[in-house]
Each structure stands twice: as C-alpha cells, then as structure tokens.
Amino acid sequence: MWTTTIARCTLPTMLKRSSVLACHTLRTGGRPGWAAAISSSPSLHLTWRQLRGHGTQAPSPLPSNALGDSPGVRQVRALEQERLLEVEWEGSGQSLYPYTWLRDNCQCPLCTLQSAQARSLLLSQLDIHTGVDRVQVTDNNKVSIVWPDQHTSEFDPEWLRKRCFSPAARQALQEELFLNERTYWDSELRIPTANFEEVLHDDKAALAWLLALRRVGIVYLKGAPVEQGQVARLSQRIGYLRLTFYGHTWQVQDKSQANNVAYTSGKLSLHTDYPALHYPPGVQFLHCLSQAGEGGESEAVDGFHMADQLRREDPEAFRTLTSLRVDFTDTGSDYCDFMVQSKNHIIDVDSDGRVVRINYNNATRDSVLDLPLHQVQAFYSSLKAYVQLMMRPENMLTYKMEPGDLVTFDNWRLLHGRKSFQSHPDRMRHLEGAYLDWDEVMSRLRILFKSVHGES
Numbered sequence: 001m002w003t004t005t006i007a008r009c010t011l012p013t014m015l016k017r018s019s020v021l022a023c024h025t026l027r028t029g030g031r032p033g034w035a036a037a038i039s040s041s042p043s044l045h046l047t048w049r050q051l052r053g054h055g056t057q058a059p060s061p062l063p064s065n066a067l068g069d070s071p072g073v074r075q076v077r078a079l080e081q082e083r084l085l086e087v088e089w090e091g092s093g094q095s096l097y098p099y100t101w102l103r104d105n106c107q108c109p110l111c112t113l114q115s116a117q118a119r120s121l122l123l124s125q126l127d128i129h130t131g132v133d134r135v136q137v138t139d140n141n142k143v144s145i146v147w148p149d150q151h152t153s154e155f156d157p158e159w160l161r162k163r164c165f166s167p168a169a170r171q172a173l174q175e176e177l178f179l180n181e182r183t184y185w186d187s188e189l190r191i192p193t194a195n196f197e198e199v200l201h202d203d204k205a206a207l208a209w210l211l212a213l214r215r216v217g218i219v220y221l222k223g224a225p226v227e228q229g230q231v232a233r234l235s236q237r238i239g240y241l242r243l244t245f246y247g248h249t250w251q252v253q254d255k256s257q258a259n260n261v262a263y264t265s266g267k268l269s270l271h272t273d274y275p276a277l278h279y280p281p282g283v284q285f286l287h288c289l290s291q292a293g294e295g296g297e298s299e300a301v302d303g304f305h306m307a308d309q310l311r312r313e314d315p316e317a318f319r320t321l322t323s324l325r326v327d328f329t330d331t332g333s334d335y336c337d338f339m340v341q342s343k344n345h346i347i348d349v350d351s352d353g354r355v356v357r358i359n360y361n362n363a364t365r366d367s368v369l370d371l372p373l374h375q376v377q378a379f380y381s382s383l384k385a386y387v388q389l390m391m392r393p394e395n396m397l398t399y400k401m402e403p404g405d406l407v408t409f410d411n412w413r414l415l416h417g418r419k420s421f422q423s424h425p426d427r428m429r430h431l432e433g434a435y436l437d438w439d440e441v442m443s444r445l446r447i448l449f450k451s452v453h454g455e456s
C-alpha cells in the first residue's frame with residue numbers, strides 16, 4: 001500500500017539562488033525524497049530522469065516497469081475461478097490481467113484498426129463474461145490466448161508489462177503519461193532559461209524546455225527576434241495556439257478605451273489569465289518587444305505551492321476556496337464581441353484532493369456573488385488569506401523582461417502580475433502574448449521524448 005505524503009526536500013544548488021531552498025514535494029512510498037536537478041544553464045539540456053526525479057516512482061514489485069529493459073515471459077497460467085491471466089516474468093515478479101480486459105484489447109487486425117492504432121472491436125461485440133479456451137507462451141515469447149469462439153489474441157510481453165494492474169505499475173505509467181509531479185518554488189527560484197532559436201530547431205532543447213515548463217511551471221527563453229510573430233512561431237513548434245476573444249495573439253500595450261485592465265499602464269496584481277472561461281488557457285507565452293524605462297517589472301508565484309501552504313496554515317480558508325464557486329465576467333469587443341460568464345473555484349482540486357488549477361483574476365471577478373449572505377464575509381477572509389500568503393516576499397519572484405525575452409508559463413498554476421509603468425508615446429511598452437492548452441503541449445512533449453530517447 002503506497003500512500004502519498006508531503007515531504008520536505010532540499011533541491012540541488014542549480015535550482016536555487018543562494019543557500020538552501022526548502023521545497024515541498026509529493027513523494028511516494030517510504031523512499032527518500034527526490035531532488036530534480038533542473039539546470040538553468042543557457043542551453044537547458046535536462047535529461048528525462050533528472051526531471052522525472054528518480055525517487056518519484058513507488059517501489060515496484062517488478063524489476064523495471066515502463067522504463068525499458070523489459071524481461072520476457074517465463075510462464076502463463078489461466079486462473080479460471082478469478083477469470084485472470086497470470087503472467088510470470090523472467091527474473092522475478094508476476095502480473096495479473098482480467099480476461100475481459102484482455103479480450104477487449106486484442107491487438108489483431110480484426111479487433112484493431114492498425115492505421116489508427118484504435119480499437120475497432122465494438123462494445124456490443126465484447127463478451128464481458130468470456131472464459132478462455134487455452135493460453136500459452138509462443139516460440140517468439142508472445143502471450144497467446146485462444147478464446148472459446150477460437151478467436152486468437154497475441155500479446156507482446158513489453159506491452160503487457162507496461163499495463164500491469166499493480167498499484168505501483170499503474171502509478172509509474174500514469175506519471176510517465178501525464179508528468180504530474182511538480183517541483184515547488186519560491187522567491188529564490190532561478191528561472192530555467194533556454195535559447196529561443198535552439199528550442200525552435202533542436203529537439204533536445206525543446207524537450208528540456210517542455211519538461212521544465214511542466215515540472216517547474218515557468219521557463220524563460222532568451223534571444224527571440226524583436227518583432228511580432230514570435231509567440232505564433234513558438235506555438236507552431238507545439239502544434240497550434242488557443243484562440244480566445246482577445247485574438248490568436250494579443251498585444252499588451254497601454255491602449256485608450258482599454259477592453260481589459262492588462263491594456264493600461266496600471267499595476268496588475270497576481271492573477272491567472274482568463275478565469276472568466278470555464279476552461280482557462282493552460283499555458284501562456286509573453287514576448288517582450290519593448291520595455292518601460294520606469295516600472296513594468298513582472299511578478300510571479302507558484303500557486304500550487306501557495307495553495308498547499310494555505311491548506312496547512314489555514315485549512316478553513318482552503319476548504320472555502322476549493323468549495324465555493326465564484327462568478328467571473330468579461331464583456332467587450334476585440335476579436336469579436338463577447339459577454340463571458342463563468343463560475344470557478346479559486347482553487348480547483350481533483351477527486352484525491354490534489355490542487356490542479358488556480359482560477360483568480362481580481363479584475364474579472366464578478367460583482368455578482370452567488371452566495372448565501374452568511375458565507376460572504378468568510379469568502380472574503382479566505383481570499384485575503386490566500387492573497388496575503390502569495391504576497392509574502394519569500395514567495396514572490398520578481399524579474400524584468402527585456403526586448404527579445406519570451407517567458408512561457410503554466411497558467412493553471414502560476415499567478416503573475418506586473419508593476420505599473422510610465423507610458424512614453426514614442427517608446428511604448430509592448431508585449432505580445434499567446435495561449436496554448438496543456439493537451440497540445442503534452443502531446444508535443446511525448447513526441448519529443450520518443451524521438452530524443454527512442455522509447456514508446
């Protein structure tokens with residue numbers, strides 16, 4: 001039984017600016033806490049193992065799982081009573097597979113459309129009470145099953161091993177697919193930095209960029225041409241960008257009759273972008289084309305880290321912000337006219353209580369507050385507690401973008417802001433921005449990993 005615990009760990013020197021940075025990270029089993037070595041050198045060549053953290057996997061009853069060197073099958077046995085196939089691995093260990101699942105996932109050309117790597121077997125054709133006629137290990141070490149209707153399935157040992165139903169194997173595969181392990185940080189973070197052109201042209205650099213974006217939540221790219229169109233170029237490296245009412249890409253400038261507080265020279269307090277949508281953009285790019293002489297510095301905090309801190313320091317506030325849905329609103333005209341309304345938790349948690357998304361922009365929080373009278377004051381105190389935690393100097397990162405800098409960050413996790421600035425009509429501060437979603441970014445990450453490391 002592997003339980004998830006909060007552990008304290010010390011990060012290697014590369015991630016911190018000075019002395020020892022205490023970080024909090026999720027750890028499994030009774031193993032020592034991992035420490036991901038995240039290099040912030042200009043080329044940011046990080047290895048998969050470095051960013052995954054070696055100690056993140058739960059102890060596996062199998063010698064190696066989902067990470068290569070798959071042993072062969074020694075023996076298979078049909079457990080008739082339980083309707084399970086038992087696979088005994090060479091070396092040590094065994095795995096159990098339900099008959100129903102095996103029949104459902106037959107890889108033969110009748111059951112699978114090979115060109116789409118998709119199931120063509122219909123659920124109506126699946127007998128969920130099927131038995132087996134006979135099972136054996138073939139000469140080329142495949143697991144062969146003959147079903148009662150004499151249909152035959154053959155399974156590759158490596159394919160089966162990866163899909164082992166043990167809790168440890170499931171956890172290892174889920175981490176490999178979704179990379180949900182995060183490295184929390186505070187004001188001491190040295191933002192992982194890479195070269196813009198290198199990320200565009202080199203697969204290893206692009207992989208390191210996306211691994212760090214997932215794990216740390218923010219990566220700085222330097223050396224982008226100082227002209228519009230670079231965030232679009234970078235989004236093409238992934239696939240495509242996320243269109244919103246503010247356009248395919250958008251220009252952050254001090255505008256008259258601004259349709260958003262971002263388009264002024266005023267201070268922006270820590271926020272996530274677009275909580276007025278029920279599915280806010282997962283990733284944000286901001287490219288600096290021109291900076292203000294005075295002001296305009298950027299601020300950022302790790303919203304997941306802050307939420308975990310709030311859970312410990314003020315559990316009642318945490319409960320309030322994860323359970324009350326807050327109305328957000330955004331009305332105006334840009335790409336086209338819009339009247340957007342949403343209801344979001346300030347802190348979204350999944351069914352296991354893990355923080356998965358922060359939704360908060362004070363500018364678009366609606367005056368409509370759909371709460372019973374007696375909950376209103378408690379809502380404000382909870383929100384204040386979270387925001388005051390974020391504003392502590394030890395939690396907040398500050399940096400000033402220069403022309404050619406392009407920051408990429410996790411908009412579901414980070415809250416970002418900017419200091420007010422002096423507007424000069426001859427030298428306007430100008431950032432170009434774009435959004436992407438995590439599904440597309442993770443898709444590119446998996447493809448890059450496969451092409452760089454040659455694993456499936």
Ligand SMILES: C[N+](C)(C)CCCC(=O)O
Nearest residue numbers: 246260262273274275361
């Ligand atoms: C205007 N834009 C696209 C730069 C930011 C919108 C963020 C928000 O209003 O939540």
Ligand SMILES: O=C(O)CCC(=O)C(=O)O
Nearest residue numbers: 252262268273298417418
């Ligand atoms: O101007 C900046 O530095 C940040 C702008 C911003 O946060 C936004 O446009 O939403």
Ligand SMILES: [Fe+2]
Nearest residue numbers: 262272273416
């Ligand atoms: Fe923003």
Ligand SMILES: [Zn+2]
Nearest residue numbers: 106108110111
């Ligand atoms: Zn089949």
